[in-house]
Amino acid sequence: MFKKILIANRGEIALRVINTCRDMGVKTVAVYSDADKLALHVLAADEAFYLGASEPAQSYLNMDKIIDAAKTTGAQAIHPGYGFLAENSEFVEKCDQQGVVFIGPPAKVIKDLGDKITSRKIMVNSGVPVTPGLTSTEADPGVMSVEAEKIGYPVLIKATAGGGGKGIRIVHSSEEMADACAAASREAVNAFGNGEIYLEKFFTKARHIEFQVLADKFGNTIHLLERECSIQRRHQKIIEETPSFVMTPALRQEMGKAAVTAAKASGYVNAGTVEFLLDENNKFYFLEVNTRLQVEHPVTEMITGVDLVRWQLEIAYGKELTLKQEDIAGRGHSIECRIYAEDPENDFFPSPGTISFLKEPTGPGIRNDCGVYSEFEVPVDYDPILSKLIVHAQTRDLAIAKMIKALKSYIVIGVKTPIDFLMDVLKSEPFICGEVFTDFIETHFENWQPDMSDADLARIAFVIDEMCGNRKAKKLVCAKDAMPTPWQTLGSWRHGL
Amino acid sequence: MEYRLKIKEETLSVEVENDGEEKIKAVIGEKEFDVSYTAVNDHRIHLVVNGQGVNAYVSDQGDGKIIAIKGKSYFVCDADLLEQSKTRKKGPGSNPQEVTPPMPAVVISVAVVEGDVVEKGQAVVIVSAMKMETSLAAPFNGTVQKVNVAEGDKVMPGDILVDIEKEE
CATH class of the missing domain: 3.30.470.20 (ATP-grasp fold, B domain)
Structure with a gap:
């Protein structure tokens, strides 16, 4: 088994991976940005490696820095977690070139399946049923509208790259088409660096x-x-x-x-x-x-x-x-x-x-x-x-x-x-x-409002918290064995109206 | 002792009377509560209310306290203190309707330039926070006086991104 791996992620998923590594006796290297100097994954790993500024491009999305971190710390493999570089085939290629194992599928598989058009084609060819819609990308909202008429509204405009709910818009009529295409494409450029979109049927139920x-x-x-x-x-x-x-x-x-x-x-x-x-x-x-x-x-x-x-x-x-x-x-x-x-x-x-x-x-x-x-x-x-x-x-x-x-x-x-x-x-x-x-x-749950059933208890707790005042101060008074006066214990208060 | 405590839009008066050591009687509207309590630590109070034990978790937050009970959080503030601070803050000519982000964010695009005439509800700036885009709309019909931000700027709640002069 690997002696040491690097986890190219943060937050709960980095900790999830560290957890199993501990079970397996594999040493872990965490990476972090300015915003995460005190993050839990940094505190939990065997080693932590500073990447750079908080913005993802300077830290968790920076392939060269991460591979360099793995080489510097002697990590044999990189676990990408989810998000960030997890589905980036270029990153996997770079790992391969640098002799660092990527814990995930091969670059080509990520590339093929990460492109929703290619993956739809693979599935069609192997007899797996796919949702009705385009099997090629389209930039012209007019063409999108024609296809939408064919399969029936509502339809989904979807980025061919990425996932996680980003770069997706539901379209109910041709009037919404142009705006939806622009918004989905822009969001996809920001999130995945690729603004290509296509269309498929949206199932309401x-x-x-x-x-x-x-x-x-x-x-x-x-x-x-x-x-x-x-x-x-x-x-x-x-x-x-x-x-x-x-x-x-x-x-x-x-x-x-x-x-x-x-x-x-x-x-x-x-x-x-x-x-x-x-x-x-x-x-x-x-x-x-x-x-x-x-x-x-x-x-x-x-x-x-x-x-x-x-x-x-x-x-x-x-x-x-x-x-x-x-x-x-x-x-x-x-x-x-x-x-x-x-x-x-x-x-x-x-x-x-x-x-x-x-x-x-x-x-x-x-x-x-x-x-x-x-x-x-x-x-x-x-x-x-x-x-x-x-x-x-x-x-x-x-x-x-x-x-x-x-x-x-x-x-x-x-x-x-x-x-x-x-x-x-x-x-x-x-x-x-x-x-x-x-x-x-x-x-x-469209217009959900929180239930207020314990609001009375919350008000009572507020009053008690005020009455207890600064609890550390109160303890000091008690330690001196002095009887606290209401002035010390009441906290802020005011005369009855 | 009487407090006027506000949760969301509802302000209720809470009458409190000491009833021995770490014991109070509280009256809210028609309801009476016999309460004994232990302040477990800075954040936790254990209450026995009319014989029923319950934990309240408290944290001071700006104008009030967040109090969590059985997984639900309530923001409770003192209505009298709130009114005082409001009258203090509200100077003449201040306008509560401004183009400002609801949370720390990054400017994605600015859709207007100085001199543009905008309609209420029209998107003037698009910001992104935690990778989600949201558009900030003009609060009223008017004319853009000044654009204070550019693409890529980091902005905070309270920052006025675009000055708009209200149409009379």
């Missing part, structure tokens, strides 16, 4: 179901069951679970087979995810392959007992995949909630700031992959994910109850989080009934 795959260098490819990721805001998942509410053994077998076919057709090696849309008639369409470890990978780990990061390292090192398809079985039910620094009352707008207090939930069947701590300043420069909270229980109902309990005891003060929003989603009738489609939030 569809489920987002994906299959985890693992493939080694010797042609062994398996899937590790599905994940249901339909609860999304701004095309980004916020609640994921496995198994899916609608999955039957027959459909699982069929979709799993399609996922393995998709991976094999593209020459896939390492861990990846094949995403599908499932329409109301349980007909599925290939969406894309994510050539990285995904944010929601822990739910798969919980029910299968497989450590996906460990297999990523093993496969990258050249080991054969000894897990067989028949070894993979799901046990119980797992749910993940993503805890972002964002404001659910204000269209989930990011909410950076300093975390003044943090208390993580704990207990049997609860896992919190967390990248922050009390007093940490959440930087404005990066994706606002704070942690992923995962639960595992015997049944879906028990997992929902456990997740609500865990969220209730998850205290984050200083930045806004969707914790109370997530609780309301999990408690809602449509979620409990498994009526989850990709439009779930727009349909059921």
Whole structure:
């Protein structure tokens, strides 16, 4: 096994990778920018290497600096996490040239699958069903409109590069087409350095179901069951679970087979995810392959007992995949909630700031992959994910109850989080009934307002906090064995009106 | 002792009376609460309210306190103090409607130049924060007096990105 690897990422995912490296006895090198000098991944790794200024181009996206960091520290391999350089084929080529192992698929696979047009072509040729739409890029909004008329509105304008909900616009009519194309293209240039876009059908009532795959260098490819990721805001998942509410053994077998076919057709090696849309008639369409470890990978780990990061390292090192398809079985039910620094009352707008207090939930069947701590300043420069909270229980109902309990005891003060929003989603009738489609939030939680049921208690706590005043001062007084006067203990107060 | 405490738009009066050591009686509207409490540390207060135990997590934030109870956060402020500070801050001629980002951000593009006539709701500046784009709109009909930022500038809430003179 590798003696030492570098993790070219930050936050909770860097910590997730460090965690498995510790299990395996592999030394870790963290990298960081100005904004992250005190970040948790820097504090947790065996070594930390400074990259440069906070802006991603000077730090986490700077390929030469990162490869140089690996060489300087003697790291044999680089784990990219998700985002940043995780799906950048040029970076993989550079690693190959410099003799550093990239923990992920080969450059060509990333290139082919990262281009949504090429990947659609590969799938069509290997008999995997794809969503209706273009199989070539298009810059002319007029041509887009003609195609949209053909397959019917609404349609999605999508960047051919990247992912993570960026560079995507929904278009309901030809009037919106030109603006949507321009916006999607601009966002794609900023996020991925490539503004090419294409068009595909947008399903208003569809489920987002994906299959985890693992493939080694010797042609062994398996899937590790599905994940249901339909609860999304701004095309980004916020609640994921496995198994899916609608999955039957027959459909699982069929979709799993399609996922393995998709991976094999593209020459896939390492861990990846094949995403599908499932329409109301349980007909599925290939969406894309994510050539990285995904944010929601822990739910798969919980029910299968497989450590996906460990297999990523093993496969990258050249080991054969000894897990067989028949070894993979799901046990119980797992749910993940993503805890972002964002404001659910204000269209989930990011909410950076300093975390003044943090208390993580704990207990049997609860896992919190967390990248922050009390007093940490959440930087404005990066994706606002704070942690992923995962639960595992015997049944879906028990997992929902456990997740609500865990969220209730998850205290984050200083930045806004969707914790109370997530609780309301999990408690809602449509979620409990498994009526989850990709439009779930727009349909059921459009103008969500937080429930104020404990406002009285909050007011009482405010008064008590005022009365306790500066608690450290109070302790000093007590230590001198003096009787504190109301002037010392009351804090700020005023006469009754 | 009486406090007037505001959460969101709702200000309620809380009457509090000492009821022994670390014990109070509180009245909010029609409701009465018998409370005993322990300040566990700077951020945590354990309350027993009408016999029911509950933890409150408190953090001072500018004008008020954030109080988290059972996973829900409440921003609580003292309405009397708030009114005082508001009257202090509000000088004559100040205008609360400004083109300013809701959070620290980077300017992606500026859609107007000096002298442009803008309509209320028209996008004048596009900013990006945490990789998400948002457009800032003109708060009213008017004429652009001055553009204070350029593409790539880092901006903070409160920074006026574009001065717009209101159309009379």
